[in-house]
Amino acid sequence: MYLWENQGPRIDTNRSGVFLCARACFAKGEDMKKSSYASLASLALLAAIPGQQPARAAEVTTLGEVVVTAGRIEETKKEVTANVTVLSREEIEQAAARTVGDLFAELGLSHIQKYPGSLTSIAIRGFRTETHGNDLQGHVLVLLDGRRVGTGNLAKIFTRNIERIEIIRGPGAVQYGSGGVGGVVNIITLRGRNNSLVVDAGAGSFDEYEAGFAATALQEKFDFAGALTALTMGDYETGGGRDYVNTGVDSRAALSINTGYSFAEANRLGMTYTGFTAEKDGNPGYIDTPDADDYTDKDNYSLDLRYDGRMGEGARQWLARFFAGRDENRWVYPTASNPDGWDDGSTARKTTDQQGAQAQISDRFGPATLTAGLDWIKYEVENTWTPEATEYANPAAFLLGKGEFIDQRLVITAGLRHDWYSVEVSQPAGRDEDENHLTPSVGLAWSLNDASKLRTSYAEGFVMPAADQLAADYWNWGIRTVGNPDLQPEKSKTVDGGIDYAAAGLTGSLTLFTTDFEDKITNYILADGSSSWLNQGSASLSGVEAELSYDLGVPLSLAWEVRPYLNLTLLTEYEDNETGEDLLYVSATNYAAGLAVSDGERWSGRLNVAYTGSQLVQDWASFVYPVPVVTLDSFVVADLTVSYRFLATERYGAWTLRGEVRNLLDEDYGYVLNNPMPGRSLFAGLRCEF
Template identity: 25%
Template sequence: MLKQALTITTVLVTATGLSARISAAQDATALEAITVLGTGLPTSVFESPSSVTVIDDGQLRRIAPEKIGSYLESVPGVIIGEQGIQRIQIRGEAERRVLIKVDGQALTDHTTYGQPVLVDPLNIERIEVIRGASSVVSGSRAIGGVVNIVTKRGAPDTAAEVTFGAGYFGGSDGYRASGSVGGTIGAFDYRITAGTADFGDRETPDRTLVPSESASDSLAVHLGYQIDPNQYVMFKAQRYDQSADVFTDDPDFTITLPNRDLTKYSAFYEGTDLAPWMPKLNADVYYQTVDRVFENDVNTGVPPFVPNAPTNIQGLSDDEGRTWGLNVTAELSIFDIGRSFVGFEYEDDRLDTARSSIVTANPPPGPPGPPVVSVDSREEDASIKTTSLYALQEFDLSDTVTGFLGGRYYAVDAELIRSTRSAPRSNDDDRFLGSAGLVWTPNPETALRLNISQGYSYPSLGQLFLETSAGGQTVIGNPDLEPETATTLELGARYDGAGATIDATFFYTDSSDYIELTGAGGGTLSYTNIAAAEAFGLEVLAETRIGASNWSPYASLTYVRREFDFGNGFKTKDSGTPELFGRVGVKYDFDWFGMTGVLDAHVRGETSATLRDETGAVVRSGDGFGLLEVDAFVNISENASLTVALNNLLNTTYDPIDQIEGQKRSVDVFLTWTF
């Protein structure tokens, strides 16, 4: 594995040296895409002060969507963590510090693992990713960044359009199939999408990981109505059921996630040009529930009750999260200096949880006797209510210089309403966050930018109040926790012209009051605010066309160094983040026998990584790796397309940090047909 890590490092560093003349982005990073992520104002990626990536529908169709992470593998700074369910890391920040949104509305999670993306990949219109602290415009939990999933609306210009997508994924002997029908009838538009997926145990070059299965079923409905040319309303309903087995590599320790289910209802209003001083007015309201069941089973030979006797510990957590929220935003034109953006957001997030632990200690060798059984159960009900006001002003400083200045005020109240184990408790916070950006476009092909933005992550209800038992350990919430905060500084350059583009960013993030688990003795852990964390790095996306040929070399690279300061005198750069990761490749556009498409041959990989705790002990580590892969996208006809992915062609064994072991040499095939 060390040889492979050195190989991929050499390739990536070499490509970085070429980044001055090649640039940004595979198709998934088109600089002309328009987004409101980062500023709240419709702004092209090229002119945005923030680090933004937009993946549109056309680019999504070129990727075989085993899971949502398949769409994000080429985005710089992004690593997909996978322990049963995929979650997203950005710039080394843990998954729980990345804000996940669906149609601009936040998904919430109160575990230590972070929020998974609970959306059918075939119901996605586009994905927007912002990297770095972004809580002024985006909201709480956006310390590492934001991933916003925009779901599809009705098909235009037709009363009924049917789309079907299905595929096979060889690394898990799994499949995914989805179908949708959508259209527009007069002032109404609609779409209904249903899908199912089932993935077997992961097959690696050396073995099959048993158990590591996962499955999902989904149903989504969209109804829209165009009131008049300037006003539009829509209603969306979504159901997404997911289950998974977590591979632990220990037959005496099992983790099962039989339910990770989302039900979501939302209504939207969009107004344009309602008054000379109000170009846009948007409002939305939503209600969602997340049902989560977590089961674990541990067998050990050193029980706490009967010496030298086998013990079984069974843990069960059955949670229901209920969230409703309201967002109102407006783009205003009241100052001659530039556009204005204001917003109001309210979120009421509540969690009901029932947790139990059953410890069965069998008698030691000798005279037979009954097992010693200990049952521990508890129920808790807690809530977080967040109110915030925010605004951002654009400044047209000259024909070539644009400035941005934003701020957000937070007021948060958390409460343990009911508990069978402890008295009611509370926690609250209020504070102001700011952001500032500057973009200079000396010519139409070049943009230089400076951006400073703050991030904010209020503790989850689990971190504040709840007590959890798993794997023979007990985790206790801490009601005195402070929110995590971060400030990100970015210097960036973009170029788009002469057949080449570039999007390069240097970033530095200074974080305070990180919440981590620390030992309290006797197998008990508790959450505490450690002193600080710092990260800096470089992201480069690059692509260029070689002359008049059909060949386009590209690179998507991230270098990052992170350091934890635990506040006890111990600092470590072993923060669990690979220093270098990404992909380097070449694409070839073809037109064969009336079929057009793209071939993409690339090397994908990362360096090794280690995570240490506050004592310096290694918690976990991961191998570096480099994989040779080839993807092909083919437009079979005007209405049908085929994607084929040849994964891990050299059948490399790899075991990256925060992921299960990588899949063996395999083939993914996915067909999309619209009629």
């Protein structure tokens, strides 16, 4: 059993400045030993650290200083009862990753599935995002500034204009509705707080070329932050030395803009636009029988208009917003190369149009803070396959409460959300069906002191049935498919507990969790031979999550930040309750460990090692039915990044060289069976900042 749909063969097989372009292509160093690369990487970081520097490179934070939005309003991490991870702007910039999906894999925050062709899904606690537009059907929810981004494909979200990323581990359905079973990822875009301009460019192995532009502005009441990134890459070679044809991309580009106008006191009208496009992104399929000319085109864009307000310095605050967007995926199948015999020159397409609105108000009543609001979303989905057109509408009302007692050492949270949803299959004509769902949560946190906090929570999550699962009635390939109007949402119940610590350069957390997942929707054959769906699957998942980071520069009184770190997820149970067997497509162990160094002025670098454990998967390339289950082996991927600011003047700006070695050990690996990732590659870039 697996916990999400579409785990068979994927559909994709299925900061004024001077512009400078620095190009440097590098070939892979085939004859270097892996141990030599690891040693050189460590020396590259440590040798740069001098005995004295004039200023501390990194700020020391405590639990009361980290701001998160896990309860849909800003609060400190000390007040949160859930397990929340926050990735700062600095951490994001130090990474080799260009997309949020790659960032999660690099830092060991998630098990991912990644294919050639800009397709990456992430998993939290054994549950995964949906990758093709309708995130109501996913089991991990991705947000942009607190609203649905409209895709679970994190290859479509670039990291350049991101201020921070908040990861809520465990159900987030009370706050955000359907899809947040395993967790919620909230991507916070950068806001203009100064005037700056950045231009950068670089090149690397496999004919990779990249250029980018970013700017921020703050003029009286107006703020702006924007970034544009474009890249191209050729076909790559795997760590095993095999050429993987048709893995290049003609063009990938991403644009992000966050701008606003502030008025009165603490009131702001804002607009956020995000866009992604990929043109002729190679879609080779399995490496043993690659298709040399299949490709995908992908687009995702959204516009968000919002009004944030606050009553002076008081606790009363409000938000109103409207957003709309589109997610589109196209798969083109030319016939010149046709190893599987299925190509017919056609183009398959899936388009999801999204609209949504949010309204909420928060205020403080003695020791309690209450947040009440309404959400509304509507999706219209069109496919070139059956069913060709479906619609989803989902209004909801929620109430979130937080109480602080005993000198604010004790925090109690509770929430309740009621979702109403209706679905319709409009082509071919089917039915319309509606359902509703009530979701609770409760949590408790106890601050032992300013540095440490104990917490525990109970939360539920759900995934609403798809339109065809509820309301379909059509014939395809001689088989009738009929929806089941009695379907219930897939549901989860999660209990977790842990401890957080942050002081004197040391930050860490430890969490234990257990989840009961029930009412899994699976295909079912009726007595008359028709295909339908039924709630008939359940699973149990338990595990441990740990994070540890220690800036050695604090106890050693160094001017530099010298910070080793570890992120770990270990699933101790992930079992199908019916068969007693381990769940498919779940990696029990994922971790990342590394060393980050920075003087805060000229030098910075990071050596990162990420481990992904083995998993049981189906071997669809065998063309055998029933599809055999095999083991996808574990692997280790190391990345090294180093940056050096060699010039910083008021007149000419700040100039920085950046070097990256990706897959440092030249590991032959893949996140998906028969879809290996690139071998060792080098990248060099130049950045100009004013």
